[in-house]
Amino acid sequence: xxxxxxxxxxxxxxxxxxxxxxxxxFIRASIRRDHDAEDVYQQTVMAMxxxxxxxxxxxxxxxxxxxxxxxxxxxxxxxxxxxxxxxxPMLDLLVESRQEPARADDRIAALRRCIAHLTxxxxxxxxxRYMDGSSVNSLADELQxxxxxxxxxxxxxxxxxxxxxxxxxxxxxxx
Amino acid sequence: xNAPETPGDKPAARPDPMPTNPMAWTPTAQQLALFDKTAxxxxxxxxxxxxxxxxxxxxxxxxxxxxxxxxxxxxxxFVLRSRRVEGEVATGAAFRGQSKRQLRTWxxxxxxxxxxxLALLLARSGERDSGDRQLAADNPAPSAGQNAERxxxxxxxxxxxxxxxxxxxxxxxxxVGDHLRxxxxxxxxxxxxxxxxxxxxxxVIEGPCELSxxxxxxxxxxxxxxxxxxxxxxxxxxxxxxxxxxxxHGTRFVVDVDASNMVEVAVAEGEVELDGRQPGRDGDEANRxxxxxxxxxxxxxKNRAPLxxxxxxxxxxxxxxxxxxxxxxxxxxxYQVDFIAxxxxxxxxxxxxxxxxxxxxxxxxxxxxxxxxxxxxxNVRDQYDANLAAADEPADxxxxxxxxxxxxxxxxxxxxxxxDGIDRYAIAAFTVPADGEYFVRSGWLCRWxxxxxxxxxxxxxxxxxxxxxxxxxxxxxxxxxxKFQADLGPLRRGQTIYVAVGPNGYxxxxxxxxxxxxxxxxxxxxxxxxxx
Numbered sequence: 001x002x003x004x005x006x007x008x009x010x011x012x013x014x015x016x017x018x019x020x021x022x023x024x025x026f027i028r029a030s031i032r033r034d035h036d037a038e039d040v041y042q043q044t045v046m047a048m049x050x051x052x053x054x055x056x057x058x059x060x061x062x063x064x065x066x067x068x069x070x071x072x073x074x075x076x077x078x079x080x081x082x083x084x085x086x087x088x089p090m091l092d093l094l095v096e097s098r099q100e101p102a103r104a105d106d107r108i109a110a111l112r113r114c115i116a117h118l119t120x121x122x123x124x125x126x127x128x129r130y131m132d133g134s135s136v137n138s139l140a141d142e143l144q145x146x147x148x149x150x151x152x153x154x155x156x157x158x159x160x161x162x163x164x165x166x167x168x169x170x171x172x173x174x175x
Numbered sequence: 176x177n178a179p180e181t182p183g184d185k186p187a188a189r190p191d192p193m194p195t196n197p198m199a200w201t202p203t204a205q206q207l208a209l210f211d212k213t214a215x216x217x218x219x220x221x222x223x224x225x226x227x228x229x230x231x232x233x234x235x236x237x238x239x240x241x242x243x244x245x246x247x248x249x250x251x252x253f254v255l256r257s258r259r260v261e262g263e264v265a266t267g268a269a270f271r272g273q274s275k276r277q278l279r280t281w282x283x284x285x286x287x288x289x290x291x292x293l294a295l296l297l298a299r300s301g302e303r304d305s306g307d308r309q310l311a312a313d314n315p316a317p318s319a320g321q322n323a324e325r326x327x328x329x330x331x332x333x334x335x336x337x338x339x340x341x342x343x344x345x346x347x348x349x350x351v352g353d354h355l356r357x358x359x360x361x362x363x364x365x366x367x368x369x370x371x372x373x374x375x376x377x378x379v380i381e382g383p384c385e386l387s388x389x390x391x392x393x394x395x396x397x398x399x400x401x402x403x404x405x406x407x408x409x410x411x412x413x414x415x416x417x418x419x420x421x422x423x424h425g426t427r428f429v430v431d432v433d434a435s436n437m438v439e440v441a442v443a444e445g446e447v448e449l450d451g452r453q454p455g456r457d458g459d460e461a462n463r464x465x466x467x468x469x470x471x472x473x474x475x476x477k478n479r480a481p482l483x484x485x486x487x488x489x490x491x492x493x494x495x496x497x498x499x500x501x502x503x504x505x506x507x508x509x510y511q512v513d514f515i516a517x518x519x520x521x522x523x524x525x526x527x528x529x530x531x532x533x534x535x536x537x538x539x540x541x542x543x544x545x546x547x548x549x550x551x552x553x554n555v556r557d558q559y560d561a562n563l564a565a566a567d568e569p570a571d572x573x574x575x576x577x578x579x580x581x582x583x584x585x586x587x588x589x590x591x592x593x594x595d596g597i598d599r600y601a602i603a604a605f606t607v608p609a610d611g612e613y614f615v616r617s618g619w620l621c622r623w624x625x626x627x628x629x630x631x632x633x634x635x636x637x638x639x640x641x642x643x644x645x646x647x648x649x650x651x652x653x654x655x656x657x658k659f660q661a662d663l664g665p666l667r668r669g670q671t672i673y674v675a676v677g678p679n680g681y682x683x684x685x686x687x688x689x690x691x692x693x694x695x696x697x698x699x700x701x702x703x704x705x706x707x
Contacts, residue, residue, distance in 0.1 A: 021246060029241060087228060094242055146647055148643075148645055149646050154215070155208060165247060
């Protein structure tokens with residue numbers, strides 16, 4: 001266990017600011033329930049801070065942080081009576097998989113452009129789901145649609161945005 | 176479990192490998208569907224997680240793509256909260272910089288737990304500074320209550336206003352979400368408004384203008400500048416002008432009508448047809464086809480300068496949304512277009528359509544569906560129905576009233592009218608000819624009978640695939656038109672899409688007219704072909 005050093009807090013904050021979204025995404029990708037993923041992220045950040053003394057400046061913070069997150073995820077799995085979403089080798093695959101931290105700004109900018117080009121109805125559905133925090137069931141009631149239909153629409157929109165972002169980052173246009 | 180709590184005693188982590196070219200490989204539609212189900216769908220099963228593991232083990236790009244998919248979803252809320260509908264507001268760099276300052280403050284005070292919470296908040300949804308709040312105030316999202324209220328109006332309109340950039344309209348009380356009935360006119364002197372026709376066409380009009388909505392797929396432009404984006408399932412959309420009818424053949428086009436009734440038409444993409452075969456209209460120029468980049472001026476004095484189509488096309492480029500999804504789709508089938516009359520038995524009818532009633536089961540359980548049979552002759556209407564011998568007494572059978580015709584139909588008896596408590600639906604079934612991602616688009620349903628005399632007598636519409644839960648379930652009230660569509664997701668060849676109209680409890684003057692189209696994502700078809 002590393003030793004906490006308050007003088008390194010600016011460095012920790014900088015690194016967390018740069019990689020925090022990726023660490024959370026790793027946790028969220030491994031734990032489907034939002035609130036549980038948020039709890040595990042908080043525990044992970046606490047553990048990272050406590051262990052930050054052992055982190056070597058200049059080494060790969062994301063990989064280091066995701067290793068800590070992996071142990072927290074496994075502990076969470078154990079608390080769920082062994083009901084694991086993924087095996088440990090799969091978590092290792094996710095830890096080792098490549099994301100592109102240097103392009104986070106580009107990704108957000110691309111996502112912004114892609115959202116701007118959604119249809120009004122799709123944008124409205126996203127806003128109600130993500131900004132208003134409406135559940136799928138409440139959206140289904142409100143829009144007089146089935147929950148399955150809402151899930152399908154959200155899946156279609158997210159897939160469309162994903163393709164659009166990838167296309168944008170490859171130099172394409174929103175089309 | 177005895178797993179170590181931190182990796183601090185391990186060698187320094189490996190540096191990240193070089194990023195790969197994201198266009199070198201992209202997940203297929205089915206893989207994206209699996210990502211989404213695994214991460215966001217409560218119905219994900221252990222088999223889904225196992226499948227994802229297997230794919231990621233076979234190809235590590237799957238794991239990276241899955242992570243990026245989840246990360247993108249996490250960023251949606253941040254982007255939505257920090258942007259105008261149009262225009263850039265905050266950059267990711269600004270967002271991150273603020274989050275760091277906030278974190279330093281908290282950690283400096285020794286409040287690490289709160290810092291962790293704050294970090295979570297910032298990582299997930301971004302900082303909401305005063306500027307963002309002001310923008311949010313400038314662009315309030317409609318409340319849930321507003322939406323619910325307006326959804327009732329939605330069934331009565333042929334088009335809906337989706338964007339307003341005109342003080343004149345705003346001051347007149349026109350709002351985004353307002354619905355325009357057939358025959359209604361939108362007129363204003365300055366600014367712009369965007370409307371979406373119920374067949375799916377999006378049009379932007381600029382004042383001074385006067386536009387009358389004539390149907391879910393047509394309008395009359397008496398004055399003003401209009402640009403239209405027409406999805407594949409709305410081909411045939413038409414704009415009438417003083418000089419010619421402009422008929423779409425799959426395109427984006429612009430029409431400008433000035434105060435002297437001079438009309439300019441330009442095509443940004445695809446093709447339009449001009450139909451000016453009416454007395455007093457121009458000759459050959461008003462009866463021709465225009466292709467991308469073409470433009471024509473009708474009803475102008477001879478000495479006018481040549482038309483610059485590029486300027487009109489630029490208006491479309493600047494103001495029309497470009498919907499990648501629509502460019503990426505092909506129409507596979509249409510209920511009305513494909514309707515095949517005749518053939519008493521299924522084997523006598525070619526094609527992938529079947530006409531059914533849920534004779535022996537509730538809707539959603541295809542095992543109890545039975546085929547309707549074609550009837551024609553002097554004493555019966557030309558239609559598919561349950562072929563009851565006692566056609567004069569259809570109430571003898573719960574399915575007695577069930578009928579489907581080329582553009583209309585009737586459901587059977589309702590659950591409150593029969594002993595077994597089952598609503599009987601008129602069902603059109605389409606069997607998917609190839610793998611791909613499928614959608615129902617351009618769906619509409621309208622009660623045929625006089626509506627005002629029968630309050631609370633609704634129809635209901637259900638869409639489902641095979642025996643899985645409903646993909647769509649909506650109600651058509653007595654007041655008019657119901658628009659419907661559904662995203663069905665990746666389907667395999669041989670799966671069947673069922674679109675059904677039921678009596679919702681009581682069958683009482685429930686004759687209806689309807690139509691819809693089945694469309695497929697081209698990229699999903701290509702991806703599946705490539706994968707296989």
